[in-house]
Amino acid sequence: MEDRVTATGWTIVCELEDIVPDTGVCALVDDQQVAVFRVGEQQLYAIDNFDPNANACVLSRGLVGSVGERVVVASPIYKQHFDLRTGECLEAPEHSVQAWQVKLEGGHVLLGQPQR
Amino acid sequence: MTMKLLVIGNGMVGHKLLEELAQRQPPGLDITVLCEESRPAYDRVHLSEFFSGKSAEDLSLVRPGFFEQSGIQLRLAARAVHIDRQQKRVTTADGEVIAYDKAVLATGSKPFVPPIPGNSRAGCFVYRTIDDLLAMQQWGARSKLGVVIGGGLLGLECAKALRDLGLETHVVEFAPRLMAVQVDDIGGQILRRKIEELGVTVHTGKSTQEIVDGETAHHRMKFADGSYLDADMIVFSAGIRPRDELARACELGVGERGGIHVDNYCRTRDWDVYAIGECAYWGGKTFGLVAPGYDMARVVAAHLSALLERKHALELPEFAGADMSTKLKLMGVDVASIGDAHGTTPGSRSYQFSDERRQIYKKLVVSGDGKRLLGGVLVGDASEYGTLLQMMLNGIELPDEPEFLILPSSDGKAKPALGADALPASAQICSCNNVSKGQLCEAVAAGATSMGALKAATKAGTTCGGCVPLVTLVMKAQMKRQGLAVDNHLCEHFAYSRQELYHLVRVERIRHFDELIARHGKGLGCDICKPAVASILASCWNEFVLQKEHASLQDSNDYFLANIQKDGSYSVVPRMPGGEVTPEGLIAVGAIAKKYRLYTKITGGQRVDMFGARLEQLPSIWEELIDAGFESGHAYGKALRTVKSCVGSSWCRYGVQDSLGTAIDLENRYKGLRSPHKLKMAVSGCTRECAEAQGKDVGVIATERGWNLYVCGNGGMKPRHAELLAGDLDTPTLIQYIDRFLMFYIRTADRLQRTSVWRDNLEGGLDYLKEVIVHDKLGIAAELEAEMQHIVSTYECEWKKAVTDPQARKRFQHFVNSRQSDGNVVFVPERGQIRPATPDEKRRPRIPASVVTE
Ligand code: SRM
Ligand SMILES: Cc1cc2nc3c(=O)[nH]c(=O)nc-3n(C[C@H](O)[C@H](O)[C@H](O)COP(=O)(O)OP(=O)(O)OC[C@H]3O[C@@H](n4cnc5c(N)ncnc54)[C@H](O)[C@@H]3O)c2cc1C
Ligand code: SF4
Numbered sequence A: 001m002e003d004r005v006t007a008t009g010w011t012i013v014c015e016l017e018d019i020v021p022d023t024g025v026c027a028l029v030d031d032q033q034v035a036v037f038r039v040g041e042q043q044l045y046a047i048d049n050f051d052p053n054a055n056a057c058v059l060s061r062g063l064v065g066s067v068g069e070r071v072v073v074a075s076p077i078y079k080q081h082f083d084l085r086t087g088e089c090l091e092a093p094e095h096s097v098q099a100w101q102v103k104l105e106g107g108h109v110l111l112g113q114p115q116r
Numbered sequence B: 001m002t003m004k005l006l007v008i009g010n011g012m013v014g015h016k017l018l019e020e021l022a023q024r025q026p027p028g029l030d031i032t033v034l035c036e037e038s039r040p041a042y043d044r045v046h047l048s049e050f051f052s053g054k055s056a057e058d059l060s061l062v063r064p065g066f067f068e069q070s071g072i073q074l075r076l077a078a079r080a081v082h083i084d085r086q087q088k089r090v091t092t093a094d095g096e097v098i099a100y101d102k103a104v105l106a107t108g109s110k111p112f113v114p115p116i117p118g119n120s121r122a123g124c125f126v127y128r129t130i131d132d133l134l135a136m137q138q139w140g141a142r143s144k145l146g147v148v149i150g151g152g153l154l155g156l157e158c159a160k161a162l163r164d165l166g167l168e169t170h171v172v173e174f175a176p177r178l179m180a181v182q183v184d185d186i187g188g189q190i191l192r193r194k195i196e197e198l199g200v201t202v203h204t205g206k207s208t209q210e211i212v213d214g215e216t217a218h219h220r221m222k223f224a225d226g227s228y229l230d231a232d233m234i235v236f237s238a239g240i241r242p243r244d245e246l247a248r249a250c251e252l253g254v255g256e257r258g259g260i261h262v263d264n265y266c267r268t269r270d271w272d273v274y275a276i277g278e279c280a281y282w283g284g285k286t287f288g289l290v291a292p293g294y295d296m297a298r299v300v301a302a303h304l305s306a307l308l309e310r311k312h313a314l315e316l317p318e319f320a321g322a323d324m325s326t327k328l329k330l331m332g333v334d335v336a337s338i339g340d341a342h343g344t345t346p347g348s349r350s351y352q353f354s355d356e357r358r359q360i361y362k363k364l365v366v367s368g369d370g371k372r373l374l375g376g377v378l379v380g381d382a383s384e385y386g387t388l389l390q391m392m393l394n395g396i397e398l399p400d401e402p403e404f405l406i407l408p409s410s411d412g413k414a415k416p417a418l419g420a421d422a423l424p425a426s427a428q429i430c431s432c433n434n435v436s437k438g439q440l441c442e443a444v445a446a447g448a449t450s451m452g453a454l455k456a457a458t459k460a461g462t463t464c465g466g467c468v469p470l471v472t473l474v475m476k477a478q479m480k481r482q483g484l485a486v487d488n489h490l491c492e493h494f495a496y497s498r499q500e501l502y503h504l505v506r507v508e509r510i511r512h513f514d515e516l517i518a519r520h521g522k523g524l525g526c527d528i529c530k531p532a533v534a535s536i537l538a539s540c541w542n543e544f545v546l547q548k549e550h551a552s553l554q555d556s557n558d559y560f561l562a563n564i565q566k567d568g569s570y571s572v573v574p575r576m577p578g579g580e581v582t583p584e585g586l587i588a589v590g591a592i593a594k595k596y597r598l599y600t601k602i603t604g605g606q607r608v609d610m611f612g613a614r615l616e617q618l619p620s621i622w623e624e625l626i627d628a629g630f631e632s633g634h635a636y637g638k639a640l641r642t643v644k645s646c647v648g649s650s651w652c653r654y655g656v657q658d659s660l661g662t663a664i665d666l667e668n669r670y671k672g673l674r675s676p677h678k679l680k681m682a683v684s685g686c687t688r689e690c691a692e693a694q695g696k697d698v699g700v701i702a703t704e705r706g707w708n709l710y711v712c713g714n715g716g717m718k719p720r721h722a723e724l725l726a727g728d729l730d731t732p733t734l735i736q737y738i739d740r741f742l743m744f745y746i747r748t749a750d751r752l753q754r755t756s757v758w759r760d761n762l763e764g765g766l767d768y769l770k771e772v773i774v775h776d777k778l779g780i781a782a783e784l785e786a787e788m789q790h791i792v793s794t795y796e797c798e799w800k801k802a803v804t805d806p807q808a809r810k811r812f813q814h815f816v817n818s819r820q821s822d823g824n825v826v827f828v829p830e831r832g833q834i835r836p837a838t839p840d841e842k843r844r845p846r847i848p849a850s851v852v853t854e
């Protein structure tokens, strides 16, 4: 599927069904790699796909879970946890990543801008 | 008030002082450091690792940004040559003059080079700094034979370095034995035998008279007894001397064998000048270890801070001497010396134990009344070091028969270690970082209930690591005392052990994670419980791991049925049962690797691994492998890996059974079996054991009458020999026992626990295991066999399913919205193949590469 940019600056990257519940996929937006996660049936999160601990673009392939109240993904390389809401790396805050705006509209998954 | 502090020397101890001061941040301190070497402080204790792969950066002790952030002025390659105590000024070799209010000498030691004619020839070295090592490395590249003069602790470490450089290595010692300072005669002999077995030639009682040109090598060393030895390089390691030349010149007072006199605050006779580390002389001795130096650094940091903060000096820490006990691993040989190792205390008695076959020597020195431990020597096995050291340091009363502390017990069980409760709160557990039992307990009480957290909170165990077992013990004991069950709960989501969860899954016939967490857990799950439960579900019901309900539980490797590599690419390992492969098979693997430009290598498990596959290439690579007759090798799964074989009776002149055929049958039987950790097996065709079966989880060795079955062996991090479970079995019984054994392990092991560790923790040990597997004491044998039969008969190749399942196949693309490849995966050529580019190489302009997918 090609990505489409809506009038308001959101990019449609895929359909909800394209993401297996409790896993992630990687989307390419303006040459940037963004990991998009579906948690449970409907909840979406997005953070950078690049893992600064490993210098590899792999976060979309990590395991999704929770640490206390936080929803996290564990990097598949060295297993650091990233908070899906904020991009914060729990074990190495200096290696945190950006979180992205993401939303569901009529079955489409839309990506916005990095949240600063 | 501001204080200009000048620190001379940026070695291990000098740097510790800086770190302590940076942490305390006393007001008004302005620090300058003179560092003679061209690089700031590094870890001299681990210097030898420079030859086994560590770089100078790896050894650095300086946190990134340390000097900048703490405002300390560091002068590299700046040596102090003169101290003017009247004017309070120091002059450097470059002629720079620096004024101080307080100065600290942390100049360390220099290696002692005996005054032998010829000792400064090119190709003669000392072993102290990274620059020394660089020089040795350069010369070593052109050398064949290297000699270390000095068979002490450092000399032996240096010998290891020469061996790592690939040289034929000799050690020449003046004294009649090795490590004369630390160990006694018999210990020295055993040590010598061990070291010689490792290929180092030892000459004791040799005094070198002269070094001249050699005939077969660069140098010739002439000994007092008329003999000689030719060598390409010579390293002096005959002891150290404190670097007290600056202090001598300004009349600061030095010890008879060198070292700058200091008091309990490490002040010299001039109270504005301190001395710390190896250059200091306190209580009649110098200290050639890092821990006492660190103590001194802490004392001085506290003293200086108190001066600046105008605190009363009464409550200040003082240096109180140090215990010089040491434990080392020299070329893989454990050596420890505790307290009064030579038994010089009047009236002391000693106990000795030696085992010539295993080359172990142990000695205890106890007080005349037999109540207290004064010292000891351990060679070949130093596992009691922690216990003995604490007994000595804390004056713990000895048992009536202290010899049992070092005697091996007849039943092979571990000796009762010293319980953490027996130690007083003041007992120093980590000497490198001066952490007491009391401090550890406090940190545990404040919430540091894992080793990671405890290390972060106290720094214990972060330097030499020798105290880690004891720190763990103290942590667990304290947790128990606090009623914090040292729990084996899988994680925060399940208050059950893996074994309990396995049971719940079986008994309640639970088939999905969601069901299990809803009934018995909480939260979303995590990267610990999800893969563990996925493995339990697979062991019980053997459903396709990528089926919708199981997919999100899989560790990344299982999710993509391939091992992820450091750069996010994957490796591909087709199964080659028993390591057997046809020429056609090899050609097919070669052709596929060539087509997709994969790196190929023969693994340690007798098969071929292909590296550098991109995610999106995996399905088509596997389609082609499957067409060529291959199946998944499960290199990614906690599952059966390989069954190593030898050629056995079909080819080998000694083989007594068809080891190859049996290995292939076993691999085909258990392939795909998911377990708590990976499983490895091997079958050897005779007792020569070419398949190394005794290092495997399940090892089979042919006998004239059938098969011997060994279990619970391990290579890897902590090798363990497998133990004989049953002998002379016919093939059906062999398989029956292996079925039972594997299923029993799967039922009862912890997550990520290899059979070796499981066995070490199994109450009742090997006898119990025999009772269960061979004699069916629990009456579960039939059940275990039936469970295994279910797995065997429901086996399907996961890759075959994955490539034919459109849902599963869809996931193998890097981008959900583009057919492009991951631009961050970049390869460069090496030895005719590819390897991942380093971050540096990635920054350079790229060579465009075409990527084959379909
Ligand atoms: C490829 C291979 C090295 C090679 O180039 O030869 C290898 C490579 C890896 N080994 Fe190994 N091991 C390989 C044979 C071994 C062996 C030798 C053997 O099997 O005969 C051992 C020691 C024997 C043993 O396990 O008892 C071995 C002991 C380990 C260990 C330590 C296990 C332990 O109990 O201490 C790990 C770490 C772990 O599993 O937690 C490990 C982990 C790994 C991992 C999976 C690390 C990782 O997570 O990335 C490597 C990934 C391989 C890949 O991407 O394909 N590998 N590894 C070998 C693959 C064999 C195969 O065909 O499947
Ligand atoms: C190979 C090796 C293995 C070791 N293994 C162990 C071990 O296992 N356990 C253990 O406890 N200890 C070990 N040690 C000893 C340990 O390294 C020392 O005890 C420790 O480094 C002492 O620290 P220091 O700061 O006193 O001296 P150093 O680390 O030697 O630092 C002194 C620094 O001062 C500099 N300096 C000297 N004079 C001047 C001057 N005039 N101007 C400017 N700078 C000057 C020197 O160049 C040097 O950089 C080992 C040592 C070596 C060499
Ligand atoms: S173990 Fe060695 S000697 Fe025995 S059959 Fe195998 S290859 Fe031959």
Ligand code: FES
Residues within 6 Å of the ligand: B429, B430, B431, B432, B433, B460, B461, B462, B463, B464, B465, B466, B467, B468
């Ligand atoms: S004793 Fe060295 S780290 Fe604890």
